[in-house]
Amino acid sequence: MRRLRVAAIPAVFVFLASCASNAPQDTLKPDGPISRKIDHLFFPVLGVAGVVFVLVQGLIVVTIVKHRHRPGRPEPVQVHGNTKMEIGWTVVPALLLVGVAFPTIFTIFDIAKEPTKNVLPVDVYGHMWWWEYRYPTLGISTANELHIPVGSPIRLSLHTIEPGLPAAKGEDFATGVIHSFWVPKLAGKQDVVPGRTNKLTIRASEEGEYYGQCAEYCNLSHANMRLRVISQNQPKFDEWVAQQRKPIETPTGDAAAGFALFTGKKPFESKGQPCVGCHTMQGVEGASARVGPNLTHLQGRTTFAGATFELNADNLKRWLRDPSAMKPMRPEQGTGMPNLHLSATEINQLVAFLETLK
Numbered sequence: 001m002r003r004l005r006v007a008a009i010p011a012v013f014v015f016l017a018s019c020a021s022n023a024p025q026d027t028l029k030p031d032g033p034i035s036r037k038i039d040h041l042f043f044p045v046l047g048v049a050g051v052v053f054v055l056v057q058g059l060i061v062v063t064i065v066k067h068r069h070r071p072g073r074p075e076p077v078q079v080h081g082n083t084k085m086e087i088g089w090t091v092v093p094a095l096l097l098v099g100v101a102f103p104t105i106f107t108i109f110d111i112a113k114e115p116t117k118n119v120l121p122v123d124v125y126g127h128m129w130w131w132e133y134r135y136p137t138l139g140i141s142t143a144n145e146l147h148i149p150v151g152s153p154i155r156l157s158l159h160t161i162e163p164g165l166p167a168a169k170g171e172d173f174a175t176g177v178i179h180s181f182w183v184p185k186l187a188g189k190q191d192v193v194p195g196r197t198n199k200l201t202i203r204a205s206e207e208g209e210y211y212g213q214c215a216e217y218c219n220l221s222h223a224n225m226r227l228r229v230i231s232q233n234q235p236k237f238d239e240w241v242a243q244q245r246k247p248i249e250t251p252t253g254d255a256a257a258g259f260a261l262f263t264g265k266k267p268f269e270s271k272g273q274p275c276v277g278c279h280t281m282q283g284v285e286g287a288s289a290r291v292g293p294n295l296t297h298l299q300g301r302t303t304f305a306g307a308t309f310e311l312n313a314d315n316l317k318r319w320l321r322d323p324s325a326m327k328p329m330r331p332e333q334g335t336g337m338p339n340l341h342l343s344a345t346e347i348n349q350l351v352a353f354l355e356t357l358k
């Protein structure tokens with residue numbers, strides 16, 4: 001009994017956790033037409049499964065109680081093989097499964113259909129351990145926080161990038177590890193598989209911020225590979241796009257010193273490699289590397305490093321002091337940002353520069 005009670009405690013907590021009212025990743029509260037279709041399939045199927053569960057378990061309990069052993073009671077009649085019953089419990093479940101299969105298959109094809117009107121294509125790249133988004137029709141790229149216009153279907157092409165190699169190999173995304181792109185309130189999960197391009201349509205019916213995360217274990221910092229989808233009305237989205245297209249403005253003061261460090265014009269005291277070796281900076285010649293996120297409009301994001309940390313000066317300083325202390329990564333194996341052993345002055349100048357990246 002005691003063991004049972006101890007075992008029940010975690011079960012109670014798990015149950016209570018499912019009652020959270022502010023759960024941002026709740027599949028049962030869909031916020032778009034696609035996730036709603038999945039929801040509309042889930043509840044009837046759950047209903048059918050529930051009825052079957054109660055019937056079967058009920059029969060078992062009734063049988064156990066009714067035919068339990070009692071002193072003096074003879075063994076009950078042993079039945080083996082009853083053609084009518086055998087046919088019954090084969091045909092009824094088969095019919096139930098067919099009944100469930102129809103709406104399931106219909107929904108699968110329905111949500112996989114390529115949208116035709118007002119489509120915005122986005123290429124999604126699953127890096128270890130952050131998301132890169134490239135908008136081929138708009139000529140912009142960003143990381144972790146995906147901006148979308150509300151109402152429009154967004155057609156995502158999902159690719160993976162081999163750890164450490166994207167800068168060297170450009171568009172070669174044939175190798176890498178499996179991730180899974182999942183924004184529970186907007187769509188189902190879709191695996192991001194090396195060597196092929198999977199498609200997923202997401203669509204938000206309201207303006208807002210939606211949380212998601214990588215849903216396929218992808219090694220060390222899988223849990224820190226989160227993402228956000230920010231759905232905006234068309235004017236706000238267009239404004240965001242226009243901002244993303246701009247090159248950086250020439251910085252002054254401390255920020256200018258940080259800019260020089262960033263581009264490698266001024267070498268680090270520690271001889272660390274300059275930031276442009278891994279990060280894109282629009283408006284800086286040759287700074288188009290994709291090992292790390294495009295930093296041109298860093299301050300246009302609210303989070304960084306796989307949407308894990310709030311974007312502010314203190315956190316950025318902490319990041320530059322030792323990235324792996326904040327988010328476990330293995331830069332020596334080509335995944336993640338290395339510790340560049342920067343001095344306090346260098347860090348202050350770099351963060352002053354990063355703060356100008358609107």
Ligand code: HEC
Nearest residue numbers: 128129130143273274275278291292293304305306336337
């Ligand atoms: C060897 C490659 C490499 C170098 C050099 C490098 N970084 Fe990074 N950086 C990365 C990678 C990879 C990430 C993504 C880490 C993650 O989120 O998993 C990253 C992430 C970042 C982020 C967070 C961006 C976001 O939106 O999530 C900032 C800010 C940043 N780096 C700044 C710098 C600065 C400043 C320098 C130069 C002092 C620098 N990096 C040098 C590889 C590098």
Ligand SMILES: [Cu+2]
Nearest residue numbers: 179214218225
């Ligand atoms: Cu992943």
